[in-house]
Amino acid sequence: MSNFQSISFFYPELILTVVILGAIIYDLFIDKSISGRVGWVVITGLAFVALAIHFQNGLKTTTLFSDAIVLDPFASFFKQIVILATILVSIVSLSSGELDEYRKGEYFALLGIITFGLFLMVSSIDLIMIYISIEIVSIMSFVLAGYLKKKARSNEAALKYVVYGGFSSGIMLFGLSYIFGLTGSTNIFQIQQSVTQLDLASSTALTLAIVMILAGFGYKISAVPFHFWTPDVYEGAPLSITAYLSVAPKAAAFALMIRFFNQTFADGGAMNGLDSISLTQLPWPEILSILSVATMTLGNVVALQQESIKRMLAYSSIAHAGYMLLAMPVMSGDSIYAIMMYLVMYLFMNLGAFFVVIIVKNKTDGESFNDYKGLGWEMPIVGAAMTLFMVSLTGLPPTAGFIGKFYIFASLIKGGSTFYWLVIIGGINSVVSLYYYLKVVKYMYFEGERTDKILFPPNTLSGALIITAVPSLLLGIYWNPVANWIQNSLVFFIQTL
């Protein structure tokens, strides 16, 4: 579709652009003390964007802007996920004590721009577009990670993030150039066509290209061995941004990865219960398997030794990326379904856990386990919610986390006996993770003095906590609506050349 025609299908993104510009301009006219109001502008704007995306559902799936991006239910699903995460994080940012010293206007505008970048990421089908969208997200993340400019830690986080980000996206670009060189196209459908016709001699180069591209994807989802930035950046960045980085860019990167592997190296048929057929003899499923095992094992084992809850959650988010990667090598309709399911569950439980960390940070100005002593008695609702999030992150029923794991494991077992070893390792990993998640619970209830004074967090934080806690429990008992939503969203745009 030509550029001009595409505009009419691009209106959610256009609304978002208007919202971002509006936020920036509005910020110019208000005092610093009330700059939080910009947040409400962004939140309201995002709600409208979500509505707009919802109304796009009936439209046909198509490519936009001369085959740069696509409009399909799969992309819309991830856009909604991203919006949900952005809205929740924005609400919490309004009452996060860390940010109070700073002007919040740009903060929310930058969050809006990241959202825009993520929208492009989940819908791009062109190598150039893939790269540009990743960069939009990365650059905005660098700024936000260093938002606490008076804190050395935050500056360190931003710098580390830039160095690692620059390095890995450079490698990725190099890998993409290999693919372009071998196939002569940047459009993934044309690449798919050419890849099948390549001779055996070029498969080494192609494998190398895959590994290099994985450096870029792996960096975004913080998969081992591209994870080294994660703990430091997560620790230094403002808590609300850490929460955001652990969910939204990860979800978008998974969407991008699924699209890329499903439609360049397989036939793209992995939807609605179908299996995709690998078109090449390249060992990408094996590479992904090893990556996932390394990711979750390292994430879990290192998380065991952390003293700071923020760092522990950083490693736990690495481990969760590993669980989701587990389903990637199968690349069947069920495994993509499982990853989507996991992401929905992960969104609620992981954001919720970070929200509790923000509440505690506001109270004690600390993030170590010692700051959680007696929390369960002092703030019963927060304590109960945190217990729920921890149990859910471990993956115990009847919580959302269990359903996520259940679908991942089920898709692997259905995938056949080549994947059984992955299930066993995944299972053992979730047992290991129990230890450090329950350590939080132990500190909250078993340690510290009991008090009769009961504290409540501010209303916005309580609200965000409830919005995340209720689905974390409810989706573990009845997840039919989510299952249906994913079922309807598992439709890719496929171009037959």
Added chain:
Amino acid sequence: MDYNILSWLIWLPIIGVAAIAFIPRDKVDLIKIVSAIATGLQFLLTLVLWNNFDSSIGSIQFEEKYEWIPSFNIEYYLGVDGLSIPMVILTGLLFFIGVFVSWNTKKAVKGYFALFLLLNTGVMGVFLSLDFFLFYIFWEVMLLPMYFLIGMWGGPQREYAAIKFFLYTLFGSVLMLIGVLGLYFTCGKTFNIIELTQVAPEALSGILWWGISAIKVIWVLIFIGFAIKVPVFPFHTWLPLAHVEAPTAISVLLAGILLKLGVYGILRVNYGLMPDGVYWFSYALALLGLVNVVWGGLCALAQTDLKKLVAYSSVNHMGYSLIGMAAVVAAGESHGLNMKAAQAGLGGAVFQMFNHGTISAMLFILVGVIYERAHHRDIEGFGGLASQMPVYTGITAIAFFAGLGLPGLSGFISEAMCFIGAFPVYRWIVIASTIGILLNAAYFLWAFQRVFFGKLNEKYSNLPEINRLELFTVVPLLIITLFFGIYPAPYIDLIASTMDTIINHVVSLGSYASM
């Protein structure tokens, strides 16, 4: 019966939890009364269920079935048969008694009873659910309350004990989940246990994974999950610790009911779904039973802590159950169709579950009574209590004798049945496990002698006698033990037709050859 009685059994405690949530935390007595009412009603309902249960039918009764998650073919499916009904009644009884055992809890009463009732729902749910997914959810729901109950209200090493219990059990249940998913995808995408019982034996045969029969793989995965709960040697090391550190009421429930979940699961799932596996594994099962009997006995003999002694006696007693279960193969052709032996063995195993439930509950309550007064449980630290607390001594004597399997008390009947059943098949194992009986008698009698006879320890010269509340918790169990010791027929009749169903199922569908 169309009143959804099984759903009420499961969800009554949750109503109790909801009620407790609204009571202010300083109204301690009200919280206890609400808990007593919730568990009391549940116990009454189990009796109603028993009254309406038709013991001549060997299949599922009181079925309740609703669609839950259609896209994964998950159902809310409840039912009860002769295998589960004794356990359901025992659950109702012990949780009701448990409320009174924990009546003197001082710390965070509201939290304690809320978790206690949540645990009740989990346990009841496991016994009643016949959909594997539902079963698994209830199975896991038990873990968190148990973790808190041990970790918060337990003894000095409580945190370590709680996490060890949790990690062990979760390890087992993750393996079980993998096994269940394997069953789901090989047997026509259903979690319905009753349907799987019909389909699985055929659907699984002939499938090979990495060159190993799928039956063996799934059997082992699921067996480990249940074996950790039983606990079968070498997975038993969490048990003494958890028992010793847990508060009395929780030890009672742990020994009385939670250990039975393992045996129940093996009989329901492994026996039902993989009859070929029963033949393959029965020898190992009997052998594991023998190890449990001897190892548990030896460990108990070495203990100086009275509660730890009782804990190891559980390992020892569950061993008899395993030996009895293994005797099912006696009814097969290769063992001369010895139906009587199979009936004795399996019936004995299921009877032993119930008897150990009542006897070990009694023992833990009695240990709790003395601990409450003396604040220690060191066997050597007492002496001559018989003159000081005659009633307590008398009751403890009966409980100890029941524990060591004295004829006339219920433990003897079930242990004898296990041995009678297993003797034609595993002769040397039965003979060897009589060592366990000797050990069993030795540790109980020796401990009894050290605590109650000899010169009275001056420190305890004004130890108060067992009080009425404590008597109220022990005496019902004592009566059951005495009654079934003399007249076990009601119990045997209750389970007999279901036992025959299981035996026929295993024997007709399983064989040595097909593995």
